[in-house]
Structures are given as C-alpha cells and as structure tokens.
Amino acid sequence: MSEIKTQVQFVDIDEDMAGQRIDNFLRNQLKNIPKSVIYRILRKGEVRVNKKRVKAEYKIAAGDIVRVPPVTISVQDDQPAAPVSTNLHKVAELESCIVYEDDHMLVLNKPSGTAVHGGSGLKFGAIEALRALRPQARFLELVHRIDRDTSGLLLVAKKRSALRHLQAQFREKTIQKYYYALVMGKWDTKCKAVNAPLLKNDVNSIVRVNPQGKPSETRFKILESFKEATLVQASPITGRTHQIRVHVQYMGHPIAWDDRYGDQRFDAYTSKFGIKRLFLHAANIKFVHPGTEKAMELNAPLDKNLENALSKLRQA
Structure with missing residues (x-):
C-alpha cells in the first residue's frame, strides 16, 4: 500500500471558473482522488467557500x-494513482499530434487506439495525457468525444468559457465535422444521406437502427471508388453513439475493420492492402472560435498506414 497526499489550496474563482458546481470543480482540482472521497469532504464541511460550508450542488x-x-x-501499489506516468512514451507522442493550440483551446489529431479518457479498465486516455503534457494548465476538458478506434480531430477546451461556447455550437448543430471511411462494396451514388433512428443497448452498448430510437442523420459523399470498396466522406448531422458506423452497416456497407458492426470478409480483403485498424478518420472540422468569434477550419491528414493502403487499392 502507498499514499496519495494533497496540500491545502485556496483558489480565487474568476469569471472563467464561475458557474460550475462545487463537486465538479473539486473533481478537476483533485484529479486522482475518487469521487466518493470528494463527496465525503463536502459532507463533513471540510470544503469552505468564503469560509462557509457548502453543499455539492x-x-x-x-x-x-x-x-x-x-x-x-x-492506494494499492499495483494500481498507481497516476497511471499516465507509466505511459510516458505515449504521452510524449501526443505532443506531435497537436494540430492547433492557443489560450482558449487545443485540437488533437487523436491516434487510433487511444481512448479520449481513461475508464472501463483503461489506464489513461487522451485527456489525461494532455494534462500530463500541460501540467501548468488550470483547465483542460474534452469538448466532445470520438470512438477509441477512430482517429482524427478532437477539440479540447482550455477555459470553461471556451467549453461552454463550443458545446453550445455542438448542441445547435452549427459545427460541421467530416469523416473519411472506407466501406465495403460500391456505395450508391444516389445515396446522399441516411436518416435512420438509433437505439443504444445499455447492457452491451451496441447501437441498432430501431423505430424507437433517437432521430439520426448522416450525409455522405463518394470520394473514391475501388474494385470492392468505396472511400466516402461522412458528415454526422446528429451526434449519436457509433452513428456513422451503424448507418453504413444499415446500408449494407460496413467500415473496414469495425469489430462491432463490420464484416470479416471485408476485413480479410482489406488486410491484403495493409489495413489493420478501423478505417474511420475525423479529417475536417469547421466551427466558430470561442475567443475571436471568427470562422475556423482545421484538417487532419490520414496516418501513413491508411494512406499507403489507399495507394495500394488504387494500384489494384
């Protein structure tokens, strides 16, 4: 057994921090401390605001x-409190994946296989790694999420005001996101959009098209056609879990190397061209900058593995 010890802190709340619940504020301040401990110190009155006790809300x-x-x-010695430290090489690699950064936000070209955050048995995720890279940052929070095996653009707020601004754009559907996906077979040129309600199974997190599900829309554009595959651009209008992956499967064109919604025959075919990962990449995003209010567009190139695979598909 070993111990984690933190020091007493007195934090002056500024406009950027204002508006959040005290329990959420404490979870950001005490990153390695379990939620149960945070609520316990609140109940005991050890947390004071302006020298007074406060409730979690x-x-x-x-x-x-x-x-x-x-x-x-x-903590158990075989479960270190700061697991990021055991993945320092992976953390360092993420520095080269940052495609944009300023005082308000940071944008990462997340590699495939890296979760956006730790949990569900994972030691660490992209946000924990970024906090290790930016220890001086007072605030670093995910604006949105993308699947672990999906690569591409991920927005991270460096101020609470930026987080609110960007999340409002997602809610209002003014942010435009474009993904590249290699799907099985010939995509129908007439299919420009898929409107199919999606329902998530809370037990296994599998998503299916279901009339009882939430309205979901994805727009598609053919980028390149191959003998037994199509490279499409997918733009989700709604933001449901696994939306693009389920919509293309529903149309009979699953994505290469999709372990949940894919087709093993297509995986075997694409492996000949060197593909060994989900071919889904968040390549482009358009939004309004939370500080300057100016329109921004960012791009993330495909990794070398996927680029080489496309070259081999063209030759074939």
Missing part, C-alpha cells in the same frame, strides 16, 4: 474563495 461564483482541504488516501 452549490455553484461557485466569480470572487469566491474556495478552500480545498488536504486529502490523504491509500
């Missing part, structure tokens, strides 16, 4: 002074 305001008490917890 209290929303901090600009000008508040928050006392974050010292915390000591025991």
